[in-house]
Amino acid sequence: MSTAPHLHGGSGPDVIVVGEALVDIVASAHGTAEHPGGSPANVAYGLGRLGVDTALLTSIGVDRHATAIEEHLRSAGVGLLPGSRRPGTSATATAVLAADGSARYNFDIHWDLPRTAPATLPKILHTGSIASFLAPGAAAVRDLLEQSHRRCVVTYDPNIRPALLGSHVQAKTTFEELIPFTEVVKLSDEDAHWLYPRRPLEEVSRHLLALGAGLVAITKGSDGSMLATRDAQVLVPPVTAAVADTIGAGDSYMSALIYGLLMRGADGLAPSVLEALGRMASKAAAITVGRPGAQPPTLDELQSDAPQHQPANQ
Secondary structure (H helix, E strand, C coil): CCCCCCCECCCCCCEEEECCCEEEEEEECCEEEEEEECHHHHHHHHHHHCCCCEEEECCECCCHHHHHHHHHHHHCCCEECCCCECCCCCEEEEEEECCCCCEEEEEECCCCCCCCCCCECCCEEEEEHHHHCCCCHHHHHHHHHHHHCCCCEEEEECCCCHHHCCCHHHHHHHHHHHHHHCCEEEEEHHHHHHHCCCCCHHHHHHHHHHHCCCEEEEECHHHCEEEECCCCEEEECCCECCCCCCCCHHHHHHHHHHHHHHHCCCCCCCHHHHHHHHHHHHHHHHHHHCCCCCCCCCHHHHHCCCCCCCECCC
């Protein structure tokens, strides 16, 4: 098992995101376009767009894709932590869009987290997606969560990509072994159904809470989302939007959820807080699906009262 350097408290960004950054190559009937992406990088970018002091610990190369990723993150005020650059090429994910805007992915990725850990603990440490499953970097992610979860809030979105996860049993075991080190787990209904076939979402939520999560958020596409703690459960209706594509919608939901967790008052995770968190996160996802690629809202857009149009996917 890898050993990550010890984290210690101090001044630094409010949120550190740990995970892959890559370039989405999107193929559709209109041609091919490239967008910096990767679920953790999207979450970091979304947080930056919301004005949150955010840094990303990742592993990118020295090619043109790496330059595009770094410039993209910098445009939202997100910095790369030391050690995030390595020799070689950066990862890519080719997304083939269907007529309804949904995406099918093919990945070219090698994930090896740098041995340099963040020097200070943030208020919230977020990770997820490929970074939490793919060796050799997944072991370092686990080390970081294990050593920091008692001293900051840890959020986790598995963002399941079956093509990269090996056996179902192995992936489920890896996922469940991380839950005790997390406070907040967010997953889509597709993630939940892949991990726990034929189990109702409410049962999945209770199972994850029993494993140690403090809050479980499950998005249900056009049916809204469900947020649950050991003491309460709320169902949040969908926010409607005209769908361009669904790329990055779940990541925008996650960014807004983290933003809400940072901004919450003294009411902790009371039902009213859960509902407010869910509504804001759903609105962020709805804004994102209204435009091509992973383009999350700014804080002004999130706080505006602009009307929407169709049910959004998250």
